[in-house]
Amino acid sequence: MARRNQHSREELQDLAVAAVLEIAERDGVHAVSARSVARQIGYAPGMLYHLFENRDDLILHANARTLDTLAAAMDKAAAKKTPEKALLAMALAYLQLAQQESPRWRLLFEHVMAEGAEVPAWYQAHSERLFALLEQQLQLLAPTRAPSARQLAARAIWSGVHGVCLLAVTGKLDVVSSVREKALVESLVTHYLAGWLAA
Amino acid sequence: MARRNQHSREELQDLAVAAVLEIAERDGVHAVSARSVARQIGYAPGMLYHLFENRDDLILHANARTLDTLAAAMDKAAAKKTPEKALLAMALAYLQLAQQESPRWRLLFEHVMAEGAEVPAWYQAHSERLFALLEQQLQLLAPTRAPSARQLAARAIWSGVHGVCLLAVTGKLDVVSSVREKALVESLVTHYLAGWLAA
DNA sequence: TCTTGTTATTAAACGGTGTTCAGATAATGA
DNA sequence: TCATTATCTGAACACCGTTTAATAACAAGA
Known part of the structure; x- marks a missing residue:
């Protein structure tokens, strides 16, 4: 599946940031990874790298x-x-x-x-x-x-x-x-x- | 090769701790890993786990x-x-x-x-x-x-x-x-x- | 409507990590 | 000399962050 266009770029960024905080709160800091965040928002890990520069960028936004x-x-x-x-x-x-x-x-x-x-x-x-x-x-x-x-x-x-x-x-x-x-x-x-x- | 017995357990622990500090100083904190430490002291990575409980234990000793x-x-x-x-x-x-x-x-x-x-x-x-x-x-x-x-x-x-x-x-x-x-x-x-x- | 181009999305791979463990080897004790 | 014991390794496992080519869906134009 590709190109579903359900969310805008900004919405996806917000979803990812929220997922980071939720996973940290629920499963602990160690559980926050590109794969876990992607899974939680229902996308592939690679998607995060179109929304953020890298892991640092994602965590800093959170x-x-x-x-x-x-x-x-x-x-x-x-x-x-x-x-x-x-x-x-x-x-x-x-x-x-x-x-x-x-x-x-x-x-x-x-x-x-x-x-x-x-x-x-x-x-x-x-x-x-x-x-x-x-x-x-x-x-x-x-x-x-x-x-x-x-x-x-x-x-x-x-x-x-x-x-x-x-x-x-x-x-x-x-x-x-x-x-x-x-x-x-x-x-x-x-x-x-x-x-x-x-x- | 196995069982060379060149150093006592305590000597090896000291070598490993020294290697951690030296690698951190020379190559940066990020470069300290089980493999890099093992390489520096001339042993296989698995050896470190006979000397220390785990990575935390090694770092704490340093x-x-x-x-x-x-x-x-x-x-x-x-x-x-x-x-x-x-x-x-x-x-x-x-x-x-x-x-x-x-x-x-x-x-x-x-x-x-x-x-x-x-x-x-x-x-x-x-x-x-x-x-x-x-x-x-x-x-x-x-x-x-x-x-x-x-x-x-x-x-x-x-x-x-x-x-x-x-x-x-x-x-x-x-x-x-x-x-x-x-x-x-x-x-x-x-x-x-x-x-x-x-x- | 058909086609073309663009864009969002993914699967799969790469090289790295910490860690475990069966097995090989050398030193030791009998 | 032989059996035992302790040391050490190689290879594997499951994870990590990251990159990339390929793919599928949408938008625009004819």
Whole structure:
């Protein structure tokens, strides 16, 4: 069978991306392969290579959707709060999402570009949106500071929170069960901010 | 050919681990495979499965060596310093090592256990040594605080520093080139500590 | 309506991966 | 010297990402 023309190119891309996320959630990250995704959307594996450049491209499209979900959750979490509380709420929103939809986030955390391949600009734009949300609150919190200082603080906070979420989701943190991940994020954000503001 | 008995089991394990690290450094992380490692040490791929349980086991042994190198560097960096300076020095030692031997660290950062497999206890012991080094300094810095508070702080700091190193090595941080990684680590550690001590 | 051209789709293959295992070979102990 | 034991290999299995020639269905024109 060939040329059925049931879906537009864009529809097929959406179907494939949705299939990636669904398979990851249902069968685990390891189960996401060109063949499994193709089977799920009812096409041959080769079809995926007319829709995406390669596997990286497909996974990045799925991960971009995950990042957008997070950006929306952070926006919501920050609404009508003081900058300090907003920053903490955004960090906790990250942790919560990463924990409750961990397969999606493992897909994001554990994805590695093929040898020599660079992360494309369009994807970086998605992740930069997150930094922008932080910088926005830091702007309100410390309007007189240099923009470069705020950029640095935003990246320091986010790298730190990212580290906690990553270790939490990939299960490398449960060394001491008494230390809860939420407490880690709270400690990291509040103490860093306190120190940063006092400096 | 079979049964040449040139090396003991332990020697062969060491050879294999060394081969993993050498191939990663020379040809890149992607080039590390059962076949390439076996070829490098002059044996058949199947041999590796008499020396290690599986690929994860082999990689973990290599990564444990990387962790031990870091622990030694941290020990050296912390010597004869005040606790605060020691903590910063240890974090910077991490960053420096991760940056200058990035293939080894990509091997560590990007390694993912097979589906359903847990990180074995003997490996966790290696990474716990790092936390212990931090807690040791925090003990000197804030001897009156509860041990659980120090455990939490050690993990918060380390998760944060880990986040920076990871993003730096895997190249996901160069969004704003003006922000240097070293400045991020310094900011993270000093401001967190300042806030933590003031609390 | 018939034909031609275009486009979506697939089957099959290629070279790679981790892993298993029966069998071959050399060292060892009796 | 012979039987046993431990070491090591070759070949296979099932999977992976990816490419490509061939095919079938649609669209357009005559």
